Amino acid sequence: MSYVVHLWQQPVPTSLAQAEATLRAMRHQLRHEPDPGPGQLLAAIEAALPPGHDPDASWVEQPEADGRETVLSLSPAVAELGTVLPAIEAAARRLGWVVLDLQAGEVRLPSGHVLARHDVASALPESPPVALDASPAARKAWLQQALAPVFKRRGWQTQRGEFWFIKNGAAGQARVFANAERRLLKHGVWLRLDWPARLQPALSSDGGPQLMLSLDYFARRAGLNFSFEAPAPLLNKRAGDPVYALPMADAEQTTRCRDELAAVYDGVVLDWLSDHDSLQALEHQANRVDNAACPFIGLRQRNDGHDLLHYHPDLLLAAAVDAPDFEQRARERVAMYEADSLGRFALPSLRALLAVCGLNL
Numbered sequence: 001m002s003y004v005v006h007l008w009q010q011p012v013p014t015s016l017a018q019a020e021a022t023l024r025a026m027r028h029q030l031r032h033e034p035d036p037g038p039g040q041l042l043a044a045i046e047a048a049l050p051p052g053h054d055p056d057a058s059w060v061e062q063p064e065a066d067g068r069e070t071v072l073s074l075s076p077a078v079a080e081l082g083t084v085l086p087a088i089e090a091a092a093r094r095l096g097w098v099v100l101d102l103q104a105g106e107v108r109l110p111s112g113h114v115l116a117r118h119d120v121a122s123a124l125p126e127s128p129p130v131a132l133d134a135s136p137a138a139r140k141a142w143l144q145q146a147l148a149p150v151f152k153r154r155g156w157q158t159q160r161g162e163f164w165f166i167k168n169g170a171a172g173q174a175r176v177f178a179n180a181e182r183r184l185l186k187h188g189v190w191l192r193l194d195w196p197a198r199l200q201p202a203l204s205s206d207g208g209p210q211l212m213l214s215l216d217y218f219a220r221r222a223g224l225n226f227s228f229e230a231p232a233p234l235l236n237k238r239a240g241d242p243v244y245a246l247p248m249a250d251a252e253q254t255t256r257c258r259d260e261l262a263a264v265y266d267g268v269v270l271d272w273l274s275d276h277d278s279l280q281a282l283e284h285q286a287n288r289v290d291n292a293a294c295p296f297i298g299l300r301q302r303n304d305g306h307d308l309l310h311y312h313p314d315l316l317l318a319a320a321v322d323a324p325d326f327e328q329r330a331r332e333r334v335a336m337y338e339a340d341s342l343g344r345f346a347l348p349s350l351r352a353l354l355a356v357c358g359l360n361l
Contacts, residue, residue: 003060003081003149006100007072007092009037016115019100019107026070034067037095041065041072044091050083058084072097082155103149104266136180139254143185144178146258150266151176154274169277183249184229185257188242189213189269193279193313196320202356209311211282212297214240215264222268225260240297283317287329312353319357330354334361 006023013019042065049058056062060075076084085101089108092099099108107115144164151165152158156176159166165176172193179186191211195203203209216239219226229245231237239245246261247253272295276282291300299314315333318326337343337350354361 003078003103003152004073004075005085005088006102007041007074007088007097008070009097012098012109013107013115016105016107019098019115020102023071023100029070031068031070036067037097038067038069038072039065041091041095041097044095045087048087048090053083078152081152085153101153104153134251136182136185136248139248139251140178140180140185143248143254143258143261147262147265150262151270154270156270167273169273171277171279171282174273177243179243180248183247185246185248186243187215187246187261188240188244189215190242191282193282193317195316199316199320199356202316202353204311209313209316211286211313212240212242213269214295214297215244215269216240217295218268218272219260219264222264224263224268226264227256227260238297242297279317279320283314283321283323286314286317287323312350316353316357326357327359330357330359331361 008022008026011022013022042063045063046055058077058080060077063072063074065072074088076088089099091097092108093110093112096110098110100106101108109115144158147164148158151167154167156165156167158164162177162179163175164178167174172191175190175192177186177188177190189212191213192207193211216226216228218224227247228239229247230239231241231245246257248257276285285295286299294300296313312333315326315330317323318329323329334347334350334354337347351361
């Protein structure tokens with residue numbers, strides 16, 4: 001799979017559609033006199049790349065500056081998008097070039113503005129190349145491939161199996177889970193955190209507790225559509241706990257799933273994750289914001305007498321950052337469990353966690 005971005009200096013478009021039309025027109029134009037601008041831009045991109053990078057690994061085709069062409073088209077290697085795209089965008093902004101990224105559905109202007117940031121569907125296949133009776137696995141594979149550019153341009157890695165995309169950061173690893181089951185795609189985003197060594201004994205066998213992102217919270221906040229099936233009432237769960245059930249029984253639903261997920265992730269969830277890549281930032285979101293603004297599933301609610309904090313990631317985060325109110329929060333949690341007939345069964349594990357944190361209650 002190739003990745004191409006197109007750059008030019010004038011005219012500056014006012015929409016994604018206008019940028020696409022401009023590209024089509026300018027591809028047929030040549031300059032009468034060679035322009036040194038493309039060569040200067042390539043030199044600026046090279047300077048913006050990290051020291052010691054391998055030029056051969058950065059590009060599918062080595063860029064060349066043709067001073068007579070009005071459009072410069074570059075083909076960064078997909079594996080290097082997280083490094084090369086930021087360099088392209090930084091150099092283009094500094095020198096006054098427009099960047100059209102059709103894979104992401106974005107136009108980046110010299111002013112720094114980004115046009116049609118959430119309108120990524122037009123940059124992806126118009127419909128899935130699978131028959132209506134294709135297997136869930138085929139629809140799943142197409143959907144992962146269609147969404148890959150949204151993640152790769154931000155430095156995420158594509159994986160095989162149930163974890164489609166992962167990214168390691170300062171706070172830990174963000175993981176996008178997806179698994180096709182007949183007519184549904186089970187989907188979710190989990191944060192597996194890098195806890196301080198002193199708290200390692202409190203973790204479960206799979207390195208938890210993990211934080212689960214509420215995708216419907218992000219969609220509602222951004223005014224975007226996000227279709228999912230609510231869990232059956234008897235299951236006593238919330239949507240996204242631990243995964244969302246996304247309808248994906250045929251080509252039409254698969255296309256809608258692609259469009260909605262692309263919009264929710266691009267510029268919303270992925271930007272939020274980049275802005276909250278520290279234990280301190282995540283602790284603030286877990287413990288310091290209003291209930292309605294908490295982006296994590298299960299941290300602020302009780303469900304028919306069942307408390308959802310069996311692994312207490314909010315308390316562990318407070319301990320990890322040495323929050324001054326950690327002990328107060330821990331005592332309140334113990335008191336809540338003591339007052340709950342079902343919660344009392346979980347008191348031993350809660351007290352064991354708190355003991356690891358240096359608090360014996």
